Amino acid sequence: MSLLEVEDLEVYYETEQGPAQAVDGVSFELEEGENLGIVGESGCGKTTLAKSIIGILPDAGYINAGSINFKGDDLTEMNGAQRRRLKWEEISMIAQSAMNSLDPVYTIREQIVEAIETHRPGTGRVESNEIVTEMFELVGLDPERADDYPHQFSGGMRQRAMIAMSLALDPSLVLADEPTTALDVIMQDQILKRISQIQDEINSSMLVITHDVSVVAETCDRVIVMYAGQIAEEGPVEDIFNNPYHPYSIGLKRAFPNIRMENQDLLSIAGYPPELIDPPEGCRFAERCPMATDRCREEVPSEHEMGDLRTYCHYAEDIDQELRPYADDPETWENTVAAKNAGAQAGDD
Amino acid sequence: MSKTDDDVILHVDDLKKHFKVDEGWIASLLQSVTGDDPDYVHAVDGVSFDLKRGETLGLAGESGCGKTTTGMSLVKLHEPTDGDIHYNNKRLSEASDEEIKEFRQNAQMIFQDPFESLNPRMTVYDIVAEPLRVHDIRNETARVQRALEFAELMPAEHYFDQYPHELSGGQRQRVAIARALVLDPDFIVADEPVSMLDVSLRAGVLSLLDRMTEEFGLSVVYISHDLSLLRHMCDRLAIMYMGKIVEKGPTDQIIENPQHPYTQALINAVPVPDPDVGRERVELQGEVGDVIDVPTGCRFKDRCPKYIGDVCDQVVPPLEAKSDTGADQDIACHLFESAEGYDPYAELDGGRAENATAANDGSESAPADD
Numbered sequence: 036m037s038l039l040e041v042e043d044l045e046v047y048y049e050t051e052q053g054p055a056q057a058v059d060g061v062s063f064e065l066e067e068g069e070n071l072g073i074v075g076e077s078g079c080g081k082t083t084l085a086k087s088i089i090g091i092l093p094d095a096g097y098i099n100a101g102s103i104n105f106k107g108d109d110l111t112e113m114n115g116a117q118r119r120r121l122k123w124e125e126i127s128m129i130a131q132s133a134m135n136s137l138d139p140v141y142t143i144r145e146q147i148v149e150a151i152e153t154h155r156p157g158t159g160r161v162e163s164n165e166i167v168t169e170m171f172e173l174v175g176l177d178p179e180r181a182d183d184y185p186h187q188f189s190g191g192m193r194q195r196a197m198i199a200m201s202l203a204l205d206p207s208l209v210l211a212d213e214p215t216t217a218l219d220v221i222m223q224d225q226i227l228k229r230i231s232q233i234q235d236e237i238n239s240s241m242l243v244i245t246h247d248v249s250v251v252a253e254t255c256d257r258v259i260v261m262y263a264g265q266i267a268e269e270g271p272v273e274d275i276f277n278n279p280y281h282p283y284s285i286g287l288k289r290a291f292p293n294i295r296m297e298n299q300d301l302l303s304i305a306g307y308p309p310e311l312i313d314p315p316e317g318c319r320f321a322e323r324c325p326m327a328t329d330r331c332r333e334e335v336p337s338e339h340e341m342g343d344l345r346t347y348c349h350y351a352e353d354i355d356q357e358l359r360p361y362a363d364d365p366e367t368w369e370n371t372v373a374a375k376n377a378g379a380q381a382g383d384d
Numbered sequence: 385m386s387k388t389d390d391d392v393i394l395h396v397d398d399l400k401k402h403f404k405v406d407e408g409w410i411a412s413l414l415q416s417v418t419g420d421d422p423d424y425v426h427a428v429d430g431v432s433f434d435l436k437r438g439e440t441l442g443l444a445g446e447s448g449c450g451k452t453t454t455g456m457s458l459v460k461l462h463e464p465t466d467g468d469i470h471y472n473n474k475r476l477s478e479a480s481d482e483e484i485k486e487f488r489q490n491a492q493m494i495f496q497d498p499f500e501s502l503n504p505r506m507t508v509y510d511i512v513a514e515p516l517r518v519h520d521i522r523n524e525t526a527r528v529q530r531a532l533e534f535a536e537l538m539p540a541e542h543y544f545d546q547y548p549h550e551l552s553g554g555q556r557q558r559v560a561i562a563r564a565l566v567l568d569p570d571f572i573v574a575d576e577p578v579s580m581l582d583v584s585l586r587a588g589v590l591s592l593l594d595r596m597t598e599e600f601g602l603s604v605v606y607i608s609h610d611l612s613l614l615r616h617m618c619d620r621l622a623i624m625y626m627g628k629i630v631e632k633g634p635t636d637q638i639i640e641n642p643q644h645p646y647t648q649a650l651i652n653a654v655p656v657p658d659p660d661v662g663r664e665r666v667e668l669q670g671e672v673g674d675v676i677d678v679p680t681g682c683r684f685k686d687r688c689p690k691y692i693g694d695v696c697d698q699v700v701p702p703l704e705a706k707s708d709t710g711a712d713q714d715i716a717c718h719l720f721e722s723a724e725g726y727d728p729y730a731e732l733d734g735g736r737a738e739n740a741t742a743a744n745d746g747s748e749s750a751p752a753d754d
Contacts, residue, residue: 076582189671219447219609220446220610220653221653223653223655224654224655224667225667227655247655249656249657249658250655252656252657252659253656276657287584288657290584291583292610292613292615293612293658294639294651294654295661297636301586302587303584303586303588304585365587
């Protein structure tokens with residue numbers, strides 16, 4: 036049994052125009068000790084997915100269908116009290132903005148001790164303080180500074196304090212939502228290093244949610260590429276980077292500048308993700324895909340197993356033979372429907 | 385020093401911008417009573433470089449290193465505290481009102497956040513036309529149309545009556561670019577132009593900025609903390625730390641062969657989107673130092689893994705060509721020998737001599753131990 040099994044999950048947001056299908060039929064498994072990355076653009080549903088797992092969806096959001104099995108129990112069927120018990124103890128979260136996630140009027144120690152004592156009544160102060168010291172050392176903070184207030188910490192230190200707090204109760208699953216996005220290069224590097232180190236030292240599983248493919252490349256074993264509420268491709272991180280089959284994975288990777296490469300021709304994916312209130316029929320990426328055919332616009336792609344990868348593209352099998360070099364060429368991407376729409380409009384005047 | 389090189393559009397000479405801390409009247413009152421000197425943040429503290437015609441220069445560094453303040457000073461959104469900017473060989477501090485107006489027409493800026501840099505109450509047309517009205521330039525509609533079309537907002541008329549909130553982030557940044565281009569400027573300062581945009585859209589805006597330099601021969605100063613992006617966009621790079629440039633030179637040379645310990649740490653810290661590439665990590669200790677009470681000598685000394693003692697402590701390393709490194713690469717670090725024969729140790733010795741005199745007066749001098 037996997038630690039986490041998400042099955043056909045549908046998470047919708049109530050809007051005036053009808054429900055927006057933020058997460059639409061997502062299934063995946065996360066093994067114990069595994070580090071899984073979820074990448075995609077804003078609005079692809081990655082944060083909604085994380086929020087459904089930890090149980091902090093905003094009021095307008097609801098789980099329409101599907102299940103989230105954590106250690107065999109379905110989280111979607113639990114009541115508030117049951118879920119609260121799991122929070123921090125079993126599933127914890129490292130939020131994007133540590134600044135807003137720490138309470139400014141309590142010291143860091145008080146906040147961590149509070150979490151420990153709420154979940155484990157009867158834990159003595161001495162024991163709680165030992166945990167604080169241990170966690171501070173784990174994330175590379177001086178334990179003597181545990182009695183500081185959040186404002187006395189720099190951005191990077193606050194993020195480390197957040198990580199310390201999320202690990203204090205030894206959870207089985209840690210969700211990291213854009214853990215380094217608000218940080219500077221050097222701080223980002225130190226946090227990434229800590230995360231990798233922690234992954235080696237403890238046996239928690241980690242779910243890393245980010246738009247930055249380089250963060251995933253450095254911290255994850257497996258990665259899910261999401262697009263418009265659905266999984267486009269999933270598999271081991273090396274395979275997704277070296278031999279992706281989904282045109283969106285290829286495009287996304289080539290849209291990122293790499294500091295180690297000279298004269299890169301960056302690729303631009305013209306257009307925008309579709310409206311999720313009334314999503315297009317067929318493949319949701321079709322409008323922005325250079326290889327899309329009529330079939331793509333009509334028929335929802337099914338799952339294709341390509342080695343260790345699982346790819347949702349009708350032409351996954353053909354990519355290897357002829358389409359990969361074609362998809363890897365930025366010029367190809369000027370031929371998508373979305374790109375042509377921009378061009379056609381230009382021709383009108 | 386006045387340059388008469390025609391290729392140089394902007395010559396920045398020892399630019400400084402300091403901001404007073406506690407500017408409120410209570411603080412001023414207290415200061416006038418106590419007689420304390422006010423504190424200053426040394427945001428930019430002696431920056432010099434040339435921007436050549438048609439060149440793209442990247443300014444990189446951590447938050448708070450002074451890159452944005454430098455950029456804003458370049459387009460005169462800040463008055464420099466000291467130092468000067470020469471535009472087409474003319475000192476801006478001595479320029480007439482007329483010349484300043486001409487400069488303002490030719491110096492444009494693109495800001496980081498297209499959600500905040502566009503007035504939400506103005507239509508796209510008015511936003512782009514506003515600079516033309518300020519500078520009293522005719523042929524408004526045709527120019528606005530051309531600018532929007534260049535920014536790939538087509539058909540332009542379709543956008544005329546739209547408000548910023550109706551546009552996506554990428555489209556907004558294109559409006560900001562159209563607005564910057566509508567006056568046919570000589571140079572543009574782009575401050576983190578794509579950091580607020582989604583990855584798939586970044587390349588589109590970047591290629592637009594690329595075309596801008598190619599088709600108009602514009603010079604551009606890119607400000608960013610993202611070195612992967614700067615490598616992609618820039619001909620030359622300048623790395624800043626605590627208000628000073630620590631290293632500058634051709635982009636590929638700086639990225640592939642960084643010499644200053646700070647540049648090395650910065651470049652090594654950039655994550656690589658490739659799981660097969662392992663990075664060598666140089667973990668910097670500590671945090672960026674105090675920019676109010678700036679340390680003596682090299683500002684990087686407390687975090688520097690290659691600290692070599694008194695000379696780093698006491699002598700400010702000048703940004704200069706070094707004898708043992710690549711051509712055109714200037715480094716502000718005592719580890720390297722000056723190409724022009726400057727000897728920081730001479731200053732150190734001078735300092736010791738003074739100390740010795742002071743010691744004779746009864747105080748302890750620092751032991752000279754190296």
